[in-house]
Amino acid sequence: MYSLILRERSGSLTGSLWNRIVTRNMGGGPRTFPGGLNKWQWKRMHEKKAREKENKLLDQEKQLYEARIRTEIRAKMWGNQDSGEKTAKSKQSHGPMSPKEHIKTLADRFIKAGAEDLWNEDDGPIKKSEEEGSSRLSRRDNGGTGSNSIDSNFNSPIDVRKFVSMGSNSSRRGFSSTSRGRFKRNESSCDEGDDFDAKKLDTLSPFSPKFAGTKEKVKSSRSVEGVIRNKGLFGRRKFRKNDSSTEEDSDEEGEEGKMIGWMDLRKTGSSASLGNHDVKLTKRVNRNVTDEELYPPLDINTVREDLSKRRSVDNVMEENREPHDSIYSGKRFDESSISPLTLKALSASGIFNMTRVQYATLSECLDAGKDALVKAKTGTGKSMAFLLPAIETVLKAMNNGKSVHKVPPIFALILCPTRELASQIAAEGKALLKYHDGIGVQTLTGGTRFKLDQQRLESEPCQILIATPGRLLDHIENKSGLTSRLMALKLFIVDEADLLLDLGFRRDVEKIIDCLPRQRQSLLFSATIPKEVRRVSQLVLKRDHSYIDTIGLGCVETHDKVKQSVIVAPHESHFHLVPHLLKEHISYTSDYKIIVFCSTGMVTSLMYTLLREMKLNVREIHARKAQLHRTRVSDEFKESNRLILVTSDVSARGMNYPDVTLVIQVGIPSDREQYIHRLGRTGREGKGGEGLLLIAPWERYFLDELRDLPLERIPVPDLDSRVKHQVDQSMAKIDTSIKEAAYHAWLGYYNSVRETGRDKTTLAELANRFCHSIGLEKPPALFRRTAVKMGLKGITGIPIRK
Numbered sequence: 197m198y199s200l201i202l203r204e205r206s207g208s209l210t211g212s213l214w215n216r217i218v219t220r221n222m223g224g225g226p227r228t229f230p231g232g233l234n235k236w237q238w239k240r241m242h243e244k245k246a247r248e249k250e251n252k253l254l255d256q257e258k259q260l261y262e263a264r265i266r267t268e269i270r271a272k273m274w275g276n277q278d279s280g281e282k283t284a285k286s287k288q289s290h291g292p293m294s295p296k297e298h299i300k301t302l303a304d305r306f307i308k309a310g311a312e313d314l315w316n317e318d319d320g321p322i323k324k325s326e327e328e329g330s331s332r333l334s335r336r337d338n339g340g341t342g343s344n345s346i347d348s349n350f351n352s353p354i355d356v357r358k359f360v361s362m363g364s365n366s367s368r369r370g371f372s373s374t375s376r377g378r379f380k381r382n383e384s385s386c387d388e389g390d391d392f393d394a395k396k397l398d399t400l401s402p403f404s405p406k407f408a409g410t411k412e413k414v415k416s417s418r419s420v421e422g423v424i425r426n427k428g429l430f431g432r433r434k435f436r437k438n439d440s441s442t443e444e445d446s447d448e449e450g451e452e453g454k455m456i457g458w459m460d461l462r463k464t465g466s467s468a469s470l471g472n473h474d475v476k477l478t479k480r481v482n483r484n485v486t487d488e489e490l491y492p493p494l495d496i497n498t499v500r501e502d503l504s505k506r507r508s509v510d511n512v513m514e515e516n517r518e519p520h521d522s523i524y525s526g527k528r529f530d531e532s533s534i535s536p537l538t539l540k541a542l543s544a545s546g547i548f549n550m551t552r553v554q555y556a557t558l559s560e561c562l563d564a565g566k567d568a569l570v571k572a573k574t575g576t577g578k579s580m581a582f583l584l585p586a587i588e589t590v591l592k593a594m595n596n597g598k599s600v601h602k603v604p605p606i607f608a609l610i611l612c613p614t615r616e617l618a619s620q621i622a623a624e625g626k627a628l629l630k631y632h633d634g635i636g637v638q639t640l641t642g643g644t645r646f647k648l649d650q651q652r653l654e655s656e657p658c659q660i661l662i663a664t665p666g667r668l669l670d671h672i673e674n675k676s677g678l679t680s681r682l683m684a685l686k687l688f689i690v691d692e693a694d695l696l697l698d699l700g701f702r703r704d705v706e707k708i709i710d711c712l713p714r715q716r717q718s719l720l721f722s723a724t725i726p727k728e729v730r731r732v733s734q735l736v737l738k739r740d741h742s743y744i745d746t747i748g749l750g751c752v753e754t755h756d757k758v759k760q761s762v763i764v765a766p767h768e769s770h771f772h773l774v775p776h777l778l779k780e781h782i783s784y785t786s787d788y789k790i791i792v793f794c795s796t797g798m799v800t801s802l803m804y805t806l807l808r809e810m811k812l813n814v815r816e817i818h819a820r821k822a823q824l825h826r827t828r829v830s831d832e833f834k835e836s837n838r839l840i841l842v843t844s845d846v847s848a849r850g851m852n853y854p855d856v857t858l859v860i861q862v863g864i865p866s867d868r869e870q871y872i873h874r875l876g877r878t879g880r881e882g883k884g885g886e887g888l889l890l891i892a893p894w895e896r897y898f899l900d901e902l903r904d905l906p907l908e909r910i911p912v913p914d915l916d917s918r919v920k921h922q923v924d925q926s927m928a929k930i931d932t933s934i935k936e937a938a939y940h941a942w943l944g945y946y947n948s949v950r951e952t953g954r955d956k957t958t959l960a961e962l963a964n965r966f967c968h969s970i971g972l973e974k975p976p977a978l979f980r981r982t983a984v985k986m987g988l989k990g991i992t993g994i995p996i997r998k
């Protein structure tokens with residue numbers, strides 16, 4: 197446990213130090229986790245953490261709601277108090293926004309993931325102009341009854357203290373400040389009750405005489421400012437004006453330490469806006485490392501650097517002789533420095549020309565050995581773009597130090613999100629290594645037996661390891677001997693980097709990185725790289741990494757040759773429309789190959805059962821299926837056509853099913869990126885294809901996220917009455933348990949979607965409509981615990997199991 201805390205705090209311990217700590221703490225048998233926990237305790241601990249996180253989110257929503265109400269009440273109070281001239285003044289005090297607008301902006305910003313990072317000095321329900329701030333301040337903070345004398349005098353620390361003691365009636369907690377001006381909750385003063393003791397504050401805070409004078413004085417006044425804000429007394433703008441000198445400002449932006457102080461100020465400042473209801477208070481206080489410290493925001497220099505790097509890649513691209521929309525670069529592999537045996541394998545597979553991403557990556561990463569973040573459209577050969585440098589790295593490392601390693605080293609590690617993708621990359625790697633004796637590629641993924649993995653890794657050559665994060669971490673933490681083999685790592689690759697660096701996987705990836713040597717080359721690949729990923733990419737990459745973007749500024753991430761359409765139709769009709777659309781496509785495409793994406797595994801299962809009942813040639817893949825089934829179906833779908841694959845998002849990323857003619861997405865995907873990756877299963881290797889998004893009218897808001905994509909809205913097709921009848925008949929035959937599971941999964945998915953999950957009553961209504969559309973008379977009951985967890989307890993239309 198200690199090791200965990202230590203690692204959390206330090207952010208990035210070196211691999212060896214981490215190993216030492218883990219080794220020391222693992223103590224017992226080989227299947228013991230850090231802190232002496234067994235597998236189940238470890239699992240339970242993580243489940244508990246996940247539950248806590250979920251509760252926090254619910255809490256956050258509740259707090260937002262309360263904050264809104266409070267703001268509205270305050271705004272009303274202002275409106276009632278003042279009339280005429282005063283009202284004008286009060287309006288002025290809100291700045292350019294009306295209270296309503298402000299609430300809306302606040303809400304819009306607050307609901308965004310990572311919104312806490314968006315708070316700035318303009319936040320706070322009621323803003324004051326700098327000149328009139330003090331009088332307004334006291335009125336507001338004392339609920340309209342407070343004393344004005346405080347306002348006129350609060351420049352000196354002593355007066356601030358007075359203010360604290362007077363204004364602390366609402367406060368129940370004490371705080372002490374550290375010498376750096378940070379705040380720590382002072383547990384001993386927690387019971388102080390309504391009478392906040394100013395003398396006590398004297399001894400606790402930097403206001404005691406020994407702090408007076410010089411710069412410390414400034415710090416101390418800043419500290420009390422923090423105390424006051426923590427108590428929700430007033431906003432920060434006022435204090436910045438009265439309390440800060442130019443010297444302070446420059447201090448804050450000067451050294452790193454001062455910067456931290458500044459960030460603390462900001463945090464407490466924002467909490468003043470929401471009083472004790474600001475989640476950031478609980479979230480941020482007591483944290484040593486903030487997100488901003490870990491992932492510094494992009495600054496102008498980074499942007500400039502990016503642009504210059506982009507230009508250099510563009511120059512490289514300009515040399516090629518291919519038309520602009522071609523995926524090929526016009527360069528041949530035999531013009532590059534890759535080894536003759538790899539070239540031989542490439543030509544054996546009929547591959548001679550480099551795609552754009554391969555050319556750009558090889559010139560930047562193979563020759564210059566630089567770290568890189570690489571963005572290229574789906575199906576343009578990114579896997580080969582990282583496999584080739586991996587093979588070259590292994591060859592070089594093997595030539596350099598044959599006898600140095602005590603254990604067989606792993607020189608290249610490739611992380612990817614799913615088992616199927618790992619197998620696919622491994623197959624491609626094996627084909628490229630066809631003529632290289634003694635070099636092996638292996639996979640480490642879930643769904644196989646841990647012991648068997650271990651034996652396989654020990655008995656067969658493995659210089660290139662392709663793994664999913666969870667299983668790799670399992671091996672690392674269970675001392676399967678992998679950690680020492682990874683000490684020789686030279687190249688670390690993350691495929692689908694935006695997904696793996698997203699919150700769901702990031703902690704695992706961080707833990708893995710902690711076990712890797714710092715001296716290594718790292719490459720990140722994806723077809724979509726949102727801004728946040730640019731920021732967190734520094735977790736993996738060196739500062740001077742290259743950013744290779746073969747898509748180009750202002751160009752969309754989807755292929756021109758893929759026709760994209762959207763149908764907006766009532767949700768009740770989706771299960772009728774899908775078979776209709778499939779039959780239509782099949783009627784004009786002799787060699788059809790279709791993928792239907794559904795929102796969850798259980799909805800996938802229901803859709804598959806329906807289509808099977810309708811005698812369509814269909815297969816299913818989702819996480820609830822056994823690995824053997826998943827592999828078999830995936831292989832079958834790769835090799836055949838005239839087949840429909842119904843799947844969840846396990847097939848959305850990286851899967852290379854050749855010649856897919858149509859991709860249908862039923863319901864909104866989790867985000868814009870997922871839409872692009874799902875669509876990317878068609879139109880691969882520069883070929884054409886079709887994509888169709890089927891959404892309900894209330895899901896239309898999602899189209900905003902896709903507004904830059906060439907998506908054509910098409911009318912709802914007239915349903916063939918025969919198909920409709922067939923669907924109804926087939927649906928009636930499906931087992932109720934499958935439908936109930938689909939209903940629960942549907943509810944869970946849309947509850948997790950921010951836009952639909954916020955209004956639980958509407959969500960319940962929509963879920964009921966879905967329920968009827970699949971032939972269930974009434975919605976199946978939820979377990980009480982599940983309902984509580986989902987925030988659905990007590991919501992009309994959501995029955996709870998007795």
Ligand SMILES: Nc1ncnc2c1ncn2[C@@H]1O[C@H](COP(=O)(O)OP(=O)(O)OP(=O)(O)O)[C@@H](O)[C@H]1O
Pocket residue numbers: 547548549550551554572573574575576577578579580722723849850851852876880881
């Ligand atoms: N230079 C090349 N010439 C011909 N075919 C190639 C070349 N490079 C890759 N391919 C083929 O292109 C197909 C798509 O490649 P790959 O799966 O690596 O795409 P990707 O960019 O990783 O896609 P995604 O973004 O979906 O993961 C594969 O069948 C691969 O063998």
